[in-house]
Amino acid sequence: MSDDAVLPLDSWHRARDARMASFAGYAMPIQYEGIIAEHLWTRENAGLFDVSHMGQLFFSGDGVEAAIEALTPADVEGLALGRQRYSLLLTGDGGIIDDLMIARWRQGIYMVVNAATKGADIAHIEPHLPDNVSMKVLTDRALIALQGPKAAEALGRHVSGEYGLDALIFMAGGQYRLAGEDVWISRSGYTGEDGFEISLPATIVEEVAEALCGEPEVKPIGLGARDSLRLEAGLPLYGHDIDEHTSPIEAGLGFALSKRRREAGDFPGAAQIIRQREEGPSKKRVGLIVEGRQPVREGALVVDAEGQEIGKVTSGGFSPSLEKPIAMAYVPAALAEPGTEIALQQRGKPFAGTVTALPFVPHTYHRQPKP
Incomplete structure (x- = not known):
């Protein structure tokens, strides 16, 4: 692990006896007390995640919206101040280069990309930017996520700003003060729970992590x-459930194609993606409940009655x-209906699964109340 990059909270994790491992070129905490205990704690309380390995990019200049729209299917022009959207970097034939978050700050457009792909993403984006649009990689910032039903209660004791955290609904963000510094907080995350992602100066991240984990609701x-x-x-993981060989329609990510951009058909791979959206894809990403107690893992085969491969498991546990x-x-799309029985094979051993609607566990995002 000596070649792994060290993140700002590295010594903080080690002081808490985190089991460290290599991930995407970084030394990362895999677990503290144990995966199941930490999982259930987050579902019931609040968990603090170090996600500083993710890539944080900032774009500014005249025409910045058009520059990002040339690479993604997002409606960046219509993105209001403090709002955030999930989007995709796409190839010319509609494959997914990466999935990402885009937010509008007062000074420009903020983007978070995946750790394993950020070098390739930057290399892909840079040549497409016009001279009047600049991209800055925010290497001086850390990124942490506080997730769980008690996240707002715990974080609210430490932040100040023009408006309280309760004003933030899912996929909204704003500038706040935390540990005496300006930070960006969005109500978003990667757990299905209510929670927040915090972009903050690396110089204060240890102080903030210590303060948050000092709250009774919070554990690392x-x-x-x-x-x-x-x-x-x-939720898909890039490089496993989605990649350049999958399209947004196959992956069930059609919601990332904004209506204006669909109608204009002016994003990379638009012709193929729109045709697939109208005619239906040949394959679909689905959820499976697997019989028994032994999980199937990534790479397990979906097979037909003769044992021939017709699909593949991309995540399992x-x-x-x-x-x-x-x-x-x-x-295959014909087998994607919930309730369909699916035959699986892992290392030559048969398993049985049943297609189920995603998500497996309902999302509890803090959304705008319906009128």
């Missing part, structure tokens, strides 16, 4: 539970909340 949570939580929430094995897989 490792990458292992982050993965099991996102799987229960039905044991669900601590449901106490049963779950998985996500790509299957």
